[in-house]
Structure formats: structure tokens, C-alpha cells
Amino acid sequence: MRYIIIGAGAVGGTIGGRLAQAGREVVLVARGAHLTALRERGLRLVTPDGDHTHRLTAVDGPGALGELRADDVLVLAVKTQDTTAALEDWAHRPVAGGSTAGERLPLLCAQNGVENERMALRRFRRVLGVCVWLPSTYLEPGLVSAGGAPLTGILHLGTYPAGGKDPAQEAIAADLGEAHFDAPLPGDVMRWKYAKLLGNLANALEAVTGPFSDEDQLALLDAAREEGARVLTAAGLDFASEDEMRAVRGDRVEQRALPGAPRGGGSSWQSLVRGTGTIEADYLNGEIVLLGRLHGVPTPVNATLAALANDSARTGRQPGALSAREVRERIERAR
Incomplete structure (x- = not known):
């Protein structure tokens, strides 16, 4: 082949x-x-x-x-x-x-x-x-x-x-x-992809606030994933559990430092660093927003993260332009 x-x-x-x-x-x-x-x-x-x-x-x-x-x-x-x-x-x-x-x-x-x-x-x-x-x-x-x-x-x-x-x-x-x-x-490979989608809700947050380094960012990440899980459940979509994912991964894909190569963040972080002008937030956090609207579940956390990531890509902002506190304030205004 x-x-x-x-x-x-x-x-x-x-x-x-x-x-x-x-x-x-x-x-x-x-x-x-x-x-x-x-x-x-x-x-x-x-x-x-x-x-x-x-x-x-x-x-x-x-x-x-x-x-x-x-x-x-x-x-x-x-x-x-x-x-x-x-x-x-x-x-x-x-x-x-x-x-x-x-x-x-x-x-x-x-x-x-x-x-x-x-x-x-x-x-x-x-x-x-x-x-x-x-x-x-x-x-x-x-x-x-x-x-x-x-x-x-x-x-x-x-x-x-x-x-x-x-x-x-x-x-x-x-x-x-x-x-x-x-x-x-x-x-059913999509069952695994929906689980990965919940993990990828971190991408927009990392792109907007920079690599994870404090408890405020982690609290926002937990809120985005909890909101995402509520939406998938309301939509009747099955996804692999954390225990299943840990059992498959184990310690078989451990991240190691590489001499002579940059260590970057996730895919959305990389898009901002390269200044591509676009970002995939509409299909990650935005997927949760779409399903939430279809099934009557509010999604202020993911809606805000998607909007901020898109704005960063359009305006050419580098990762870390906003603090976790600023993001939280915007989420509260969106509720």
C-alpha cells in the first residue's frame, strides 16, 4: 500500500x-x-x-x-x-x-x-x-x-x-x-473519539492562557470537561471512561524531552504560535456548544473558550495573552 x-x-x-x-x-x-x-x-x-x-x-x-x-x-x-x-x-x-x-x-x-x-x-x-x-x-x-x-x-x-x-x-x-x-x-471508534474530544477541550484554554501552570487554569479545565460530559450524556453519546483510557495508554506513550527540537503545546497552541489565522476551536469546544444548544444544556465555559480562541487566531495573538482570571470573568458574564 x-x-x-x-x-x-x-x-x-x-x-x-x-x-x-x-x-x-x-x-x-x-x-x-x-x-x-x-x-x-x-x-x-x-x-x-x-x-x-x-x-x-x-x-x-x-x-x-x-x-x-x-x-x-x-x-x-x-x-x-x-x-x-x-x-x-x-x-x-x-x-x-x-x-x-x-x-x-x-x-x-x-x-x-x-x-x-x-x-x-x-x-x-x-x-x-x-x-x-x-x-x-x-x-x-x-x-x-x-x-x-x-x-x-x-x-x-x-x-x-x-x-x-x-x-x-x-x-x-x-x-x-x-x-x-x-x-x-x-x-466503535467514535466512542474513543468522543472521549478524546473531552480531553481536547483543553486546547482552547491552553491557546488563550498559555501552558498550564496554575490552579486557576486547571479549575477552568475541569469546568470545561464537566460541562462537556453533561452535554454528551444529554445527547445520548457514549464515550470511553478515564479508566478505559488509562488501561489502554498505561505508560506506553510517555512524553520525553527531545534535544534540538522545540517542545510545544497542543495543536491549537501550535496554530497560534505559527500564526495560521485559523484554529479548530469551533470543532472542539464548539462541538460541545452545538450539542448543548441542540439538547438544551447551557455551555458558557466552552462557548467562551471557543470565542476567545477564535478571536486570538483572527487577531494574531500569541498564546498566553489572557490570564485564567480574565477568562473566568468572561465566562461569568456569559452565564
């Missing part, structure tokens, strides 16, 4: 680099300065077992590849706000032997949030969700770091909607298993 990584940033770059290191054929899809660096210098992937440079095919989109292959696996690793554009680029592309990518090829949504799979199913017949537990950082063009050890990450993989079995999923899981990942195949 050939893996086409659509969005070769922190998550996509790590998955692509590790698969390449395991001897799999990989294509990286990127843009701007990152694409230039990948073409000129290769992908530099820094991990606890070394500093690796992978010189892989790097393209700006499907047009550069021509007809896709029947054994291609598409790994969608862009932020959710970029999902629709990526799907439109790839779904209609012809595949050798007939038909299109949307009809024939598996698409893995290796992304935060729970909306990507639903968006993808409009254009792709074979959609697989991926619950991504993968500490990684992308702040500099061409450079991705991933400090997890002994495993680089855990990638729960499963068909969307639940109940099916894609013919390629076991082979994909085996390839990931040889590339420093564990890839469990749960019957």
Missing part, C-alpha cells in the same frame, strides 16, 4: 515519517514554506530514538500525482476547518482501473474532533475514524518532533459508521504496528 498523508504537520508528518521508516511507501501533501522545506531538505522527524530525515515525495495536492493507485490509502490529517477543501480536492480524483477515490479508496480521518468523519462520508464511501493519541509538534517548516516512547502514539482505528469492517483496516493496523504505533480496532 501507498500512504498519502494529506496534511503533513505534527500528526501527519509523524505518521508519514514513521511509516516511511518502517519501509512503507509514503507521499506527503503540504503547502507553503513547509512544502518547500520537504522538497529541498526532506522531512526531519525527531523522536526519542533519533533524529531522522526522510526524503519522500512531497506534493501540493492530487494534481501532482495524476491517476491514483488502487492500493492508495488516504490519511486526512488537516485541521477540521480545512477538511471540506481537502475532501473536495481528493474525492473526485480518478483511480487506476476505474472510478474515483471517493468510491474506491479508504480515507482515514486522523484528526481531532468528531465532525470530520461525517463530513467525509458525504464524499467517500470507505471512511475510517482514527482516535489520535500522539504527542507531536510542528512549528518550523520541514521539522516535526514526537516525544512519545516506547510507542510514538496510539491510533484507535475503525470504520465509520460503526459496525462495518473495511477490507484494508487490518493491514493498515499491521503497518502502523511496525511503525512505532499501537493501532487497536474497536467496534
Whole structure:
């Protein structure tokens, strides 16, 4: 199989680099300065077992590849706000032997949030969700770091909607298993992704107030997650428990310091540091807000965090522009 990584940033770059290191054929899809660096210098992937440079095919989109292959696996690793554009680029592309990518090829949504799979199913017949537990950082063009050890990450993989079995999923899981990942195949991957969504409610808070360093931030995080759990329960959505997640993770993905590589925060923090102008808060905290409105549950904490994160991205603010006290005051005004 050939893996086409659509969005070769922190998550996509790590998955692509590790698969390449395991001897799999990989294509990286990127843009701007990152694409230039990948073409000129290769992908530099820094991990606890070394500093690796992978010189892989790097393209700006499907047009550069021509007809896709029947054994291609598409790994969608862009932020959710970029999902629709990526799907439109790839779904209609012809595949050798007939038909299109949307009809024939598996698409893995290796992304935060729970909306990507639903968006993808409009254009792709074979959609697989991926619950991504993968500490990684992308702040500099061409450079991705991933400090997890002994495993680089855990990638729960499963068909969307639940109940099916894609013919390629076991082979994909085996390839990931040889590339420093564990890839469990749960019957309902979205149950794990909803649990991860609750964890990702921290992203906006970290982006707005900076890395967690005091009790005020932790209290706000607890409030956001408790609000999120109430909303998911009201919506009738099941999610994996903390005990289940601890049992799966154990000490298999411990974050380690990496010499020569920046240690960053979460994906939203990284978006502000890079000044991308967009952030995924509408699909993390905003997912809780949407479900809360649909099911009559107030969500002042997550609504405020989403609004502040979006404002930070639009105005170019760096992480830590607001204190936890200022955020709390804004939440109180929103109640």
C-alpha cells in the first residue's frame, strides 16, 4: 500500500515519517514554506530514538500525482476547518482501473474532533475514524518532533459508521504496528473519539492562557470537561471512561524531552504560535456548544473558550495573552 498523508504537520508528518521508516511507501501533501522545506531538505522527524530525515515525495495536492493507485490509502490529517477543501480536492480524483477515490479508496480521518468523519462520508464511501493519541509538534517548516516512547502514539482505528469492517483496516493496523504505533480496532471508534474530544477541550484554554501552570487554569479545565460530559450524556453519546483510557495508554506513550527540537503545546497552541489565522476551536469546544444548544444544556465555559480562541487566531495573538482570571470573568458574564 501507498500512504498519502494529506496534511503533513505534527500528526501527519509523524505518521508519514514513521511509516516511511518502517519501509512503507509514503507521499506527503503540504503547502507553503513547509512544502518547500520537504522538497529541498526532506522531512526531519525527531523522536526519542533519533533524529531522522526522510526524503519522500512531497506534493501540493492530487494534481501532482495524476491517476491514483488502487492500493492508495488516504490519511486526512488537516485541521477540521480545512477538511471540506481537502475532501473536495481528493474525492473526485480518478483511480487506476476505474472510478474515483471517493468510491474506491479508504480515507482515514486522523484528526481531532468528531465532525470530520461525517463530513467525509458525504464524499467517500470507505471512511475510517482514527482516535489520535500522539504527542507531536510542528512549528518550523520541514521539522516535526514526537516525544512519545516506547510507542510514538496510539491510533484507535475503525470504520465509520460503526459496525462495518473495511477490507484494508487490518493491514493498515499491521503497518502502523511496525511503525512505532499501537493501532487497536474497536467496534466503535467514535466512542474513543468522543472521549478524546473531552480531553481536547483543553486546547482552547491552553491557546488563550498559555501552558498550564496554575490552579486557576486547571479549575477552568475541569469546568470545561464537566460541562462537556453533561452535554454528551444529554445527547445520548457514549464515550470511553478515564479508566478505559488509562488501561489502554498505561505508560506506553510517555512524553520525553527531545534535544534540538522545540517542545510545544497542543495543536491549537501550535496554530497560534505559527500564526495560521485559523484554529479548530469551533470543532472542539464548539462541538460541545452545538450539542448543548441542540439538547438544551447551557455551555458558557466552552462557548467562551471557543470565542476567545477564535478571536486570538483572527487577531494574531500569541498564546498566553489572557490570564485564567480574565477568562473566568468572561465566562461569568456569559452565564
